[in-house]
Amino acid sequence: LRFVCASNDGIDEHMVWLIGLKNIFARQLPNMPREYIVRLVMDRNHKSVMVVRRNLVVGGITYRPYLSQKFGEIAFCAITADEQVKGYGTRLMNHLKQHARDVDGLTHFLTYADNNAVGYFVKQGFTKEIYLERDRWHGYIKDYDGGILMECRIDPKLPFTD
Ligand code: ACO
Known part of the structure; x- marks a missing residue:
């Protein structure tokens, strides 16, 4: 099992995984328009962290890092049905x-x-309270009425992986 981060960089292997991930999102997030999923997963401002097992993608998270604001917006997150x-x-x-x-x-x-x-x-440490100063995110992330805005502060020191 591997965790890889990739974006639309033209590397064949990355493209195959991103297409696999797009298909998982389309199936697991049926309320999201398919074209919207494709657009963000393939957008060069977005990155995807993927779970790869035996060279096949079984899930992932697509996010957009706003480097100047030091926060990231998670667009999609899913694990394929059999592996949840x-x-x-x-x-x-x-x-x-x-x-x-x-x-x-x-x-x-x-x-x-x-x-x-x-x-x-x-369970992943997100809260419905938004502690981040509004100036840092307002106008960067688009309002979306199909969900609940949640925030997670990333611990500056904790080792998250082994
Ligand atoms: N509601 C409540 N608890 C949950 C849910 C859920 N929908 N899914 C998992 N959990 C719990 C698990 O029971 C587990 O709890 P535990 O640590 O006490 O045992 C914990 O969360 C973590 O479980 P994992 O096995 O690590 O989670 P999994 O691999 O199943 O991935 C995910 C979770 C991504 C939500 C997956 O179930 C999935 O793809 N669901 C369908 C798509 C979806 O809803 N995606 C998120 C949409 S919102 C967005 O994309 C921004």
């Missing part, structure tokens, strides 16, 4: 936090969580 509730979602989030802190220099994540995923995000 095995702990991959938690390990995935930990790899995302480590990468976002150590490579992007981010301090926080924001996401619009689907109602049924709030429990998962709470």
Whole structure:
């Protein structure tokens, strides 16, 4: 099992994984328009941290780092149906936090969580209270009425992965 971070950089292997991830999102997030998923997963401002097993993607998180604001917006998060509730979602989030802190220099994540995923995000350290100063995120993330805005502060020192 591997955790890899990639974006639309033209590397064949990355493209195959991103397409696999886009298909998982389309299936697991049926309320999201497919074209919107494709657009963000393939957008060069977005990155994806993926769970890869036997060279196949089994899930991932697509996010947009706002480097000047030091926060990231999680756009999509899913694990393929047969592999849910095995702990991959938690390990995935930990790899995302480590990468976002150590490579992007981010301090926080924001996401619009689907109602049924709030429990998962709470377990990953997200809160419905937004502590991040409004100036740092307002105008950067788009309002979206299909979910609940949640925040996670990334611990500056904690090792998230082994
Ligand atoms: N509601 C409440 N708790 C949950 C949920 C949920 N929907 N999903 C998982 N959990 C809990 C698990 O029971 C587990 O608890 P435990 O640590 O006490 O045992 C913990 O969260 C972590 O479970 P994992 O096995 O690590 O999670 P999993 O690999 O199943 O991934 C995920 C979680 C990504 C939510 C997955 O179930 C999934 O793909 N769901 C469908 C798509 C979805 O809802 N995605 C999020 C939409 S919001 C967005 O994308 C911004």
